[in-house]
Amino acid sequence: MPMSADDLRAHLTEAFPDADIAIEDLAGDGDHYRARIVSEAFRGLNRVRQHQLVYAALKGKMGGELHALALETSTPIEAG
Template sequence: MPMSVADLESNLKEAFPDADIAIEDLAGDGDHYRARIVSSAFAGLSRVKQHQLVYAALKGKVGGELHALALETSSPA
């Protein structure tokens, strides 16, 4: 079963409460998303570490409920 935008955003907000999050359903199928996440949690971290934090926040759902997730992460300017 695909993951809804609401569920995806809820998981991300739980992990990054200060985040500005924008989610786009790329294929209209609830399975392919782009997420832009701006959070102070990413300050000073490499892009790889930032993405690892996001995958950890999704608790193993990437590759299962969530087939594909394109990420854009950054800390606030």
């Protein structure tokens, strides 16, 4: 069963409560999303580490309930 955008947002909000989060369903199937996450939690971390934190927040659902997730992560300063 695909993951809903609301479930995806809930996981991300739990892990990054200060974040500005935008989610887009890329294919309309609940299986392919783009997430833009702006959070202080990413400060000082390289892009790979930022994305690892996001995948950890999904608690093993990536590759199962969630097939594809295009990520854009940044700090508030980087986002402007």
